[in-house]
Structure formats: structure tokens, C-alpha cells
Amino acid sequence: MVIAKKYVVLNPFVGEPKKSDFKIVEEELAELQENEFLAEAAFISVDPYQRMKLGASFPCDMIGGQVAKVIESKNPDYPVGTWVMGHFGWRTHTITKPENEKFCMQKPYLHKLPDFGDLPVSLALGVCGRVGNTAYLGFTEICQPKAGETVVVSGAAGAVGSHVGQIAKILGCRVIGFAGTDEKCEWLIKELGFDYAGNYKTTDISKFLKDSAPNGVDCYFDNVGGELSTMVMSQMNQYGRVAVCGAISTYNETDPEKRKATILQPLIVSKQLKIEGFLVNRYADRTLEGIHQNLKWVKEGKLKYKEHVTDGFETAVDAFIGLFRGDNIGKSLVQVK
Amino acid sequence: MVIAKKYVVLNPFVGEPKKSDFKIVEEELAELQENEFLAEAAFISVDPYQRMKLGASFPCDMIGGQVAKVIESKNPDYPVGTWVMGHFGWRTHTITKPENEKFCMQKPYLHKLPDFGDLPVSLALGVCGRVGNTAYLGFTEICQPKAGETVVVSGAAGAVGSHVGQIAKILGCRVIGFAGTDEKCEWLIKELGFDYAGNYKTTDISKFLKDSAPNGVDCYFDNVGGELSTMVMSQMNQYGRVAVCGAISTYNETDPEKRKATILQPLIVSKQLKIEGFLVNRYADRTLEGIHQNLKWVKEGKLKYKEHVTDGFETAVDAFIGLFRGDNIGKSLVQVK
Numbered sequence: 001m002v003i004a005k006k007y008v009v010l011n012p013f014v015g016e017p018k019k020s021d022f023k024i025v026e027e028e029l030a031e032l033q034e035n036e037f038l039a040e041a042a043f044i045s046v047d048p049y050q051r052m053k054l055g056a057s058f059p060c061d062m063i064g065g066q067v068a069k070v071i072e073s074k075n076p077d078y079p080v081g082t083w084v085m086g087h088f089g090w091r092t093h094t095i096t097k098p099e100n101e102k103f104c105m106q107k108p109y110l111h112k113l114p115d116f117g118d119l120p121v122s123l124a125l126g127v128c129g130r131v132g133n134t135a136y137l138g139f140t141e142i143c144q145p146k147a148g149e150t151v152v153v154s155g156a157a158g159a160v161g162s163h164v165g166q167i168a169k170i171l172g173c174r175v176i177g178f179a180g181t182d183e184k185c186e187w188l189i190k191e192l193g194f195d196y197a198g199n200y201k202t203t204d205i206s207k208f209l210k211d212s213a214p215n216g217v218d219c220y221f222d223n224v225g226g227e228l229s230t231m232v233m234s235q236m237n238q239y240g241r242v243a244v245c246g247a248i249s250t251y252n253e254t255d256p257e258k259r260k261a262t263i264l265q266p267l268i269v270s271k272q273l274k275i276e277g278f279l280v281n282r283y284a285d286r287t288l289e290g291i292h293q294n295l296k297w298v299k300e301g302k303l304k305y306k307e308h309v310t311d312g313f314e315t316a317v318d319a320f321i322g323l324f325r326g327d328n329i330g331k332s333l334v335q336v337k
Numbered sequence: 338m339v340i341a342k343k344y345v346v347l348n349p350f351v352g353e354p355k356k357s358d359f360k361i362v363e364e365e366l367a368e369l370q371e372n373e374f375l376a377e378a379a380f381i382s383v384d385p386y387q388r389m390k391l392g393a394s395f396p397c398d399m400i401g402g403q404v405a406k407v408i409e410s411k412n413p414d415y416p417v418g419t420w421v422m423g424h425f426g427w428r429t430h431t432i433t434k435p436e437n438e439k440f441c442m443q444k445p446y447l448h449k450l451p452d453f454g455d456l457p458v459s460l461a462l463g464v465c466g467r468v469g470n471t472a473y474l475g476f477t478e479i480c481q482p483k484a485g486e487t488v489v490v491s492g493a494a495g496a497v498g499s500h501v502g503q504i505a506k507i508l509g510c511r512v513i514g515f516a517g518t519d520e521k522c523e524w525l526i527k528e529l530g531f532d533y534a535g536n537y538k539t540t541d542i543s544k545f546l547k548d549s550a551p552n553g554v555d556c557y558f559d560n561v562g563g564e565l566s567t568m569v570m571s572q573m574n575q576y577g578r579v580a581v582c583g584a585i586s587t588y589n590e591t592d593p594e595k596r597k598a599t600i601l602q603p604l605i606v607s608k609q610l611k612i613e614g615f616l617v618n619r620y621a622d623r624t625l626e627g628i629h630q631n632l633k634w635v636k637e638g639k640l641k642y643k644e645h646v647t648d649g650f651e652t653a654v655d656a657f658i659g660l661f662r663g664d665n666i667g668k669s670l671v672q673v674k
Contacts, residue, residue: 265563269582275611
């Protein structure tokens with residue numbers, strides 16, 4: 001009999017998530033039924049969206065993707081040894097079958113990993129997974145970037161932001177990133193090839209943009225929201241396009257006054273901006289297309305990535321809290337096995 | 338020799354426009370040259386956008402559309418007696434020719450009036466003109482409304498808003514308007530057929546929307562911006578569409594803190610909203626199509642309108658100031674002759 005460990009969220013988060021909001025629970029798994037397999041987690045994914053997408057009733061199981069290996073199977077499509085990506089939540093062992101997709105809010109629920117060659121399987125949670133598809137599909141579909149245009153990325157040192165900026169460079173754009181430490185900005189410029197990167201905490205943002213984007217901003221990929229976004233939009237060109245991927249600046253903010261920023265509507269009208277929010281779920285039917293495109297760029301050396309890996313199932317909550325404090329550079333992961 | 342009177346704006350507006358920001362100047366007009374005609378204004382248009390679209394140097398001529406009659410002509414396409422709509426500014430007499438379009442920021446610069454039958458020529462500045470096209474083209478193109486959907490309109494008793502709500506009814510939508518007085522709300526429901534209308538100054542907006550839009554809001558046509566818009570968007574459905582036509586709540590606001598509202602990005606992401614600002618100029622090549630569609634609806638009795646007419650060239654500034662105080666129901670016009 002297999003004992004699974006899983007994280008349960010005890011109550012809704014108020015402000016920053018706390019350790020006491022979570023509990024690790026052990027669970028005895030049943031025998032495999034026809035068509036089921038048992039997967040053992042190798043890495044679990046820690047993402048800002050998990051803050052927002054929990055269910056309405058508590059306690060509830062923590063959501064999230066994981067890379068896992070099939071260690072027992074009654075499903076001939078998923079033989080022992082198969083590597084999968086699955087939205088099984090934060091848990092060590094899972095008995096499931098493809099049909100369980102209908103119970104899952106995150107799409108895709110389950111897919112086999114492509115052949116990563118010498119690359120680590122953890123990429124299936126980052127640059128060659130949901131995060132990579134968020135960057136690739138969200139940016140290209142919503143911002144419709146063209147060579148020679150100027151692109152701004154907020155949260156640029158995060159997993160999605162750092163990926164978006166590199167795609168923009170591949171497509172021939174001028175790329176400006178905003179991040180929260182000088183170390184992150186240096187990484188963006190020196191390692192990832194961003195043209196400019198500014199520390200939004202210490203930089204005069206308007207002046208920085210005037211200097212780095214003298215012809216104005218055409219595309220803005222926003223992970224942050226708030227006053228920074230208003231300032232970026234104030235320097236956009238006519239018919240500028242904005243993809244809103246996240247609003248991490250306010251996820252943990254409980255003071256209503258601090259959730260306010262200078263309103264966007266006068267800019268939206270006068271510049272005829274198009275702003276669209278998206279969740280990567282909408283592109284679920286293009287999952288493998290996106291993974292293969294990103295994998296190709298990684299293998300060609302055009303797309304670099306960084307993983308922020310913490311070791312051990314018990315480190316997940318600390319890693320999660322760290323996301324909102326800006327502790328991570330690149331994709332945050334927990335190595336379970 | 339003809340003496341024209343025109344309004345000159347002496348300096349940029351600070352806060353609410355003031356009478357002392359304007360001066361009426363007399364100007365001797367030259368002799369007509371080949372291809373030119375002399376037009377005498379009958380009505381001049383008073384619109385919120387005029388607040389925003391002045392040039393960068395002062396003093397400058399006040400911008401705006403007018404309905405005028407050709408009273409002298411050296412252009413065979415515009416014989417004496419022709420009625421035209423022209424963006425000539427706030428002035429009584431104008432010598433021009435179609436080629437002057439290149440000097441005008443407002444599109445279309447000039448067109449002949451269609452046959453209005455028994456209807457007044459002033460409609461060419463309202464329901465069958467730029468305002469009507471703003472409503473018809475902006476709403477249908479950007480919001481893509483479908484029968485059975487729920488549509489919210491802010492600034493609903495203004496010229497554009499009252500028109501949008503009626504089109505939404507023609508298209509089979511549930512229509513909710515917000516306006517600033519009970520009298521305006523009553524007009525929207527009793528005369529124009531809105532399903533619901535709320536006084537945003539006295540109503541609990543969130544509760545009002547929950548009651549009037551129990552299935553959520555699909556389309557929002559926004560003339561106002563600010564906290565009202567955040568509240569509307571918080572009750573939108575997945576993939577909701579927002580057309581941003583104006584932001585009159587802040588045009589005259591000089592206190593930066595009062596230009597703030599609860600940020601939209603968390604709503605934009607989680608509901609995957611698409612928000613697009615527009616200026617009717619972008620549809621200039623569809624001007625006559627829009628006018629004929631709106632004229633057809635007016636003649637069929639499906640589209641009602643109200644004109645807020647003040648009498649005399651000298652009343653224009655008062656009418657303009659009144660726009661931002663909510664004095665008008667329907668299209669604000671100045672009758673010159």
C-alpha cells in the first residue's frame with residue numbers, strides 16, 4: 001500500500017500566504033483500478049496563479065502541476081517508466097487516469113513528456129510547459145509583436161517574463177524589462193539579451209522609459225499591474241497592445257487604498273489601446289505545439305532559462321511565499337524525489 | 338467682405354474649463370479662390386472630446402464640428418445652398434475646400450448631408466453624425482454584442498451613451514445604464530427602453546448590478562472611467578468585452594489622488610476581459626454607412642434622440658462647461674443661426 005503526502009489549504013489566504021494556512025496530510029491510496037496508473041512526483045510547480053485559483057470551500061487540496069513518473073500501471077498508454085506532466089496538486093503520489101481531466105480546472109490535465117534528450121524533465125513545468133506556453137502563446141497571440149517594435153515586460157525576471165523578453169528578441173523587437181532587484185536586471189541584460197532592464201523600486205520609471213523607448217512602446221506584457229502599468233501605458237503608441245498575464249503587485253494586498261492606481265481609461269481612449277487578459281487554459285489545444293516550439297528554441301540556444309529549485313516536499317510553502325516577495329529568479333520548483 | 342467670429346482658446350485648461358479660457362475674435366475673410374466655398378454655420382457641436390484634443394500651442398482656435406450652409410461657392414461640387422458637416426471649429430463663417438482635410442485632425446473633415454427629409458439638419462452633429470457613428474461603429478465593432486447578452490453603458494444619458502443603449506435593445510440585448518440624475522434614469526427607461534437605469538451618485542452600484550444583471554455583464558460601453566468602471570468590470574463574465582469611449586469622470590480632475598481607482602488588472606486576467614479604446618476617426622471611411630444606418634433607425638422610430646440646444650454663438654462656452662457638470666440630456670448643440 002502506498003502512502004501519499006499532500007498539502008491541504010486550511011482557509012482562504014488573507015494577505016500574504018502563511019505557513020499556518022497549510023497542513024501536510026498523509027493519505028492511503030487504494031488499489032489501482034482498470035485504466036488507472038500510479039504516478040510518483042519528481043518536481044512540483046510553484047506559481048503565482050495558485051494564489052487565485054483555489055476553490056471556494058475550505059479545507060481543500062492545494063492545486064498545481066507536477067512532473068511525475070509512472071511507477072505502477074493498469075493503463076497500456078501509460079506504462080511504468082512513463083514521464084508525465086499532470087495537474088495533480090501538491091502531492092507526492094497520485095492514482096489517476098486521463099478521464100479525470102473533467103475534474104480539473106487547469107488545462108491540460110495530463111500529457112506525456114516529449115523527448116527532452118539531455119535536458120532535465122523539470123522543464124515540463126517551466127520553459128517547456130505551462131509557463132512557456134503562457135509566454136509564447138499569450139505574447140504572440142495577444143501582443144502580435146512585429147520586428148522593430150518596442151516591447152516592455154513587467155515582472156521580467158519571473159519565469160514568464162524572462163521567457164517573453166527572449167521571444168521578443170528572437171522576433172526582432174527592442175525589449176525593456178522591469179524587475180525588482182539590480183541583480184535581476186543584470187541577469188536580464190547580460191544573460192538573456194534584454195536591451196534595457198530597470199529596477200522598478202529605485203528607478204524613475206517615466207524617465208527610464210523615455211530614454212529606453214524614445215519612439216514609444218508598442219507592446220506591453222504585464223505580470224504586475226498597478227501604478228507601474230499606468231506609467232508604461234502612458235508611453236505607449238497609438239494602437240498599442242497589452243497582454244495582462246498577472247497582477248502580482250496586488251495579490252497579497254488587503255488595504256483597499258493600496259489596490260488603487262491612476263486610472264487607465266484616458267490613456268486607453270486617446271491611444272486606442274487594446275488590453276486583453278488571458279489564462280493559458282484557453283490555449284490548451286495548442287499545448288504540444290507550444291512545448292515543441294519552446295524546446296526547439298532551447299536546443300538552438302536561443303532561449304535560456306533559470307530554475308529556482310528548493311529541495312524537499314516540505315519546502316513548498318516557503319517557495320510559494322517567496323514568489324510574492326520576489327525571492328526567485330526564473331521558474332520556482334520543488335524537487336520532491 | 339465677410340466678418341467671421343471664432344472662439345480662441347487662450348491657454349490650456351486647468352481643471353474645469355472656464356469662460357476666461359476663451360475669447361471670441363473677429364476675422365475678415367478673404368475672397369474665394371478657385372475650388373473654395375464659404376459656409377455659414379447653423380449649429381456647432383459641443384463634445385467632451387474637445388477638452389482633450391486641442392493642439393499643443395496656445396492661443397489656438399477651438400476645434401469642433403458644425404452644420405453649415407454654403408452661401409458662396411467657386412466649387413461646383415458644393416453649390417450655394419448645399420448643407421455640409423465640417424470640422425471647421427467653433428466659428429460662424431468658414432472659407433474652405435475639400436483639400437483642407439489634410440490640416441484637420443478630426444475625420445471626416447467634410448461631407449455633404451444626406452437627405453434628412455423632415456428631420457432637422459442638426460442631426461448631422463448627433464444621432465446621424467460623428468456621435469451616432471461613435472455609438473454604432475464603436476459599440477458593434479468593439480463589443481461584438483449578441484442577442485441575449487447583457488450590456489452596461491456608463492454616461493448613459495449622454496449623446497453617445499443613450500444611442501448605444503438603444504442599439505443594444507435593437508440587437509436584442511438586456512441593457513443597463515448608469516447616469517447622474519434620477520430624471521435622466523427615468524428618461525432612459527420610459528423613453529428609450531433601457532431595461533434598468535441607476536443613478537450612480539445615489540445607488541449601491543454592486544448591488545444594483547447583481548439585481549439587474551444576475552447572469553453577469555457581457556459588454557460594457559464606458560464613457561466615464563474610474564471606480565464605477567472597476568465595479569462594472571468586477572461583475573463581467575469570462576471573455577467580456579469593454580469599449581472605452583471616454584473617461585469624463587477625470588477630464589477635469591487635477592488632484593492626482595482623485596484620478597485613482599481600484600486597479601483593473603486582477604479582473605482583466607481572471608475574467609480574460611478584452612478592453613479596447615477607440616476614436617471614431619478610425620472609422621472615417623465608414624462615415625456614410627453609419628449615418629445611413631442610424632438615419633434608417635430614426636425614420637423607423639427605433640432610435641430616439643434628444644438635443645440639448647442653446648441659442649446663440651455666445652452660449653457655446655456655457656454649454657461646454659455644462660457637459661462636464663452633467664447639465665445635458667442627449668446631444669449638446671449651439672444654434673448659431
